[in-house]
Amino acid sequence: MHKQLKNILTTIAIxxxxxxxxxxxxxxxxxxxxxxxxxxxxxxxxxxxxxxxxFEKASGLKLTLIKAGDAxxxxxxxxxxxxxxxxxxxxxxxxxxxxxxxxxxxxxxxxTPTDFGDVCFNYDKVWFAKHQLAVPASVAxxxxxxxxxLTVVENPNTSSTGLAFLAASIDKxxxxxxxxxxxxxxxxxxxxxxxxxxxxxxxxxxxxxxxxYPIVLSYASSPADEIDAAGHSLxxxxxxxxxxxxxxxxxxxHAKNPGNARTLINFLLSSQFQTSFPTAMYxxxxxxxxxxxxxxxxxTRIAPHTxxxxxxxxxxxxxxxxxxxxxxx
Amino acid sequence: xxAAPVTFIVVLFYWPVxxxxxxxxxxxxxxxxxxxxxxxxxxxxxxxxxASAAFSVILALPIALLLYCRRFSGQRFLLAAVTVPFMLxxxxxxxxxxxxxxxxxxxRIICAHLFMxxxxxxxxxxxVWHRIDTSAEEAAVLxxxxxxxxxxxxxxxxxxxxxxxxxxxxxxxxxxSFGVIMILGNVHTRTLETEIYVAATQFLxxxxxxxxxxxxxxxxxxxxxxxxxxxxxxxxxxxxxxxQHRTPLQPSDKFAGLLAAGIFLFLICWPLLRxxxxxxxxxxxxxxxxxKNLGSFGARQTLSITLLHATxxxxxxxxxxxxxxxxxxxxxxYLLSRRxxxxxxxxxxxxxxxxxxxxxGTSAVVLGFGYLVTFSSGILPLRSSWLVTPLVQALxxxxxxxxxxxxxxxxIDSHVxxxxxxxxxxxxxxxxxxxVPLIRSAISTSIAFTALVSIxxxxxxxxxxxxxxxxxxxxxxxxxxxxxxxNYGMAMATSFLLIIGAFxxxxxxxxxxxxxxxxx
Numbered sequence: 001m002h003k004q005l006k007n008i009l010t011t012i013a014i015x016x017x018x019x020x021x022x023x024x025x026x027x028x029x030x031x032x033x034x035x036x037x038x039x040x041x042x043x044x045x046x047x048x049x050x051x052x053x054x055f056e057k058a059s060g061l062k063l064t065l066i067k068a069g070d071a072x073x074x075x076x077x078x079x080x081x082x083x084x085x086x087x088x089x090x091x092x093x094x095x096x097x098x099x100x101x102x103x104x105x106x107x108x109x110x111x112t113p114t115d116f117g118d119v120c121f122n123y124d125k126v127w128f129a130k131h132q133l134a135v136p137a138s139v140a141x142x143x144x145x146x147x148x149x150l151t152v153v154e155n156p157n158t159s160s161t162g163l164a165f166l167a168a169s170i171d172k173x174x175x176x177x178x179x180x181x182x183x184x185x186x187x188x189x190x191x192x193x194x195x196x197x198x199x200x201x202x203x204x205x206x207x208x209x210x211x212x213y214p215i216v217l218s219y220a221s222s223p224a225d226e227i228d229a230a231g232h233s234l235x236x237x238x239x240x241x242x243x244x245x246x247x248x249x250x251x252x253x254h255a256k257n258p259g260n261a262r263t264l265i266n267f268l269l270s271s272q273f274q275t276s277f278p279t280a281m282y283x284x285x286x287x288x289x290x291x292x293x294x295x296x297x298x299x300t301r302i303a304p305h306t307x308x309x310x311x312x313x314x315x316x317x318x319x320x321x322x323x324x325x326x327x328x329x
Numbered sequence: 330x331x332a333a334p335v336t337f338i339v340v341l342f343y344w345p346v347x348x349x350x351x352x353x354x355x356x357x358x359x360x361x362x363x364x365x366x367x368x369x370x371x372x373x374x375x376x377x378x379x380a381s382a383a384f385s386v387i388l389a390l391p392i393a394l395l396l397y398c399r400r401f402s403g404q405r406f407l408l409a410a411v412t413v414p415f416m417l418x419x420x421x422x423x424x425x426x427x428x429x430x431x432x433x434x435x436x437r438i439i440c441a442h443l444f445m446x447x448x449x450x451x452x453x454x455x456x457v458w459h460r461i462d463t464s465a466e467e468a469a470v471l472x473x474x475x476x477x478x479x480x481x482x483x484x485x486x487x488x489x490x491x492x493x494x495x496x497x498x499x500x501x502x503x504x505x506s507f508g509v510i511m512i513l514g515n516v517h518t519r520t521l522e523t524e525i526y527v528a529a530t531q532f533l534x535x536x537x538x539x540x541x542x543x544x545x546x547x548x549x550x551x552x553x554x555x556x557x558x559x560x561x562x563x564x565x566x567x568x569x570x571x572x573q574h575r576t577p578l579q580p581s582d583k584f585a586g587l588l589a590a591g592i593f594l595f596l597i598c599w600p601l602l603r604x605x606x607x608x609x610x611x612x613x614x615x616x617x618x619x620x621k622n623l624g625s626f627g628a629r630q631t632l633s634i635t636l637l638h639a640t641x642x643x644x645x646x647x648x649x650x651x652x653x654x655x656x657x658x659x660x661x662x663y664l665l666s667r668r669x670x671x672x673x674x675x676x677x678x679x680x681x682x683x684x685x686x687x688x689x690g691t692s693a694v695v696l697g698f699g700y701l702v703t704f705s706s707g708i709l710p711l712r713s714s715w716l717v718t719p720l721v722q723a724l725x726x727x728x729x730x731x732x733x734x735x736x737x738x739x740x741i742d743s744h745v746x747x748x749x750x751x752x753x754x755x756x757x758x759x760x761x762x763x764x765v766p767l768i769r770s771a772i773s774t775s776i777a778f779t780a781l782v783s784i785x786x787x788x789x790x791x792x793x794x795x796x797x798x799x800x801x802x803x804x805x806x807x808x809x810x811x812x813x814x815x816n817y818g819m820a821m822a823t824s825f826l827l828i829i830g831a832f833x834x835x836x837x838x839x840x841x842x843x844x845x846x847x848x849x
Contacts, residue, residue: 076529076532079533192515192516194511198512202424202427207814209817218812282811318532
């Protein structure tokens, strides 16, 4: 009696759960309707409620957003589901993964550049002033004894920021010289951590985390967000050895609503959306005519010359990462 | 009878995991897996997990003694405080452990694992310990046996099942630990879990992913085989209710007390206080500004949903996941515990037990990829429903429920059953009136932990929840992924609220159960 009762109750519970699931899917899942558009992005994508409303009003479409990890994770998840994509359009594949997207024919048509940002070292102005040490003018100086144990970078195996600087270093020091450069960095006690969050907030002395390393690999735009109460910027970027990260949007092949996806991508390129790149995503709009916020005009500059963004990263990623890992093993 | 829980786990776990692994096994997975690098990683994974589990269990013993077998004011507060770190998102644990910077990476990792897992060991061991019949111990003391001898010869053997259970579980949590290894380790500290993450998300190397997952599963099975081997101990329960059984602090508790206080202050309080301190500081001075900012969407609208919305999502997921995990987990434990009356079904019971433990030691990335290829479309498009998050959280919490309730059920003396059967009680009556009251503290512990698993779960949730379904840990991560003091401060304030919220839940659950038992 008791066994049967328990069995029946549990079966009902599971049936109910799955049943509710199905109902949810049937009512909430929009991609079967032609008035819907689904955009899959990396985790750093931000679109304000106002912009979503503006897009939906202008196009008459209903927008659904899906976040799918960092640029690498996003690209690989799309490859995994390329025959039955989880969205209509993608935003956030960058130039370190664009080659991979193309060799897997993920995109219907071409990837369209939407925005860019420079991966550069940042330094803690207060620390350097207090220690009366000259700020390194180039990434080559980071191997000098004066800067021993002062620098923290991200692991290129686990961080897109780290991968960007690896590419920049390969371009700057050449295929024969980059490994020596990293050997010297290692000998100079450079710290390697898993990702940007740890490097910037746990180890960098110039952030609110008050770590103990005054030089960190971050973005040229980061100093605009480290302003003290008096309005002075506490950090600055070293504009040498920077990698220009360009982000792209595209219509996914086999998308259910490719026409709607195109409408959405045009919206991402409109000046209304482009204006939001610096404020919401800390990136520069691809359209140079779009005005920048005032804090960016005073506190950030783009690198005059960048490295590595023209290399075929996709073809060499595995080799470079293996060689890089061998240096630190 | 087994059909319901088995359906649950097959549909939500084995089906998606099998689909993604099958993709990998169609490639040359053996040569992708069997490299010298892999063996290095396997040994490191096992070594750090063994060390973490062993230290957790050892350090838990004095705390469990004081919190479960003695009576003094503030016990519930301390018990809740020891439990809370279990749910902290690892990015917060990483920040909390920056003062341990001087230690080598492996030391930092083990300390962080202890911080997060000592509470599990305290509760699993404690909930059995306080029911042990102390007459044998007392008799031995009267005969002049030393305190240490009594503990090792009489008490410890009776705690064997609970220690094995807690140890196996903590071993698996540490073997599949991801964030702690990534944040507190360095380029050398690679485990199976971090290696699977890199192989899957960065290289989409599915053959290697599948091969490594197979090794992970073997580890899980191995851990539980060892736990089973040492969980044959029987113990006799005290007849009286637990509050009477507790004794006041004794002078001979001095050693345990000092040890427990040291562990508590150094490993639990210090890291938690660092988060608190950061939550209340803004631009270098004490301030409530971070909490005032929580009403906003972060500097430059970093967040897509309000914190209130994320709190609602987290609480909703928590209620659903806890109820489901408790029902399924209790059902499995009950069925497993029947084996002690029927040796014929012993082997199949062991098999089924293992089947329900494997999710603990399975990579969140593998599960997430499995869901992506299985539930994105097709007959069960769960992927786009909000239900997917609480269902997966229930799946991850179920093994924990089994590991807490099963040893408690096994520890019930079979004489209780036999005498009740002679008195013509049917199995439902025995369950309702004898077994449930005896395992009450195990049930309340389960509720506490399923709630914590749900609230703190990050890895799988980040794979599955999207758009307006973000939970508190996801919001916290979004904040800390962007530069600027406002976002950092809000992330710390969110962590503080998570700690307080988790504390309140754990505290209220344990208070309720104690009240009921004192009324008995």
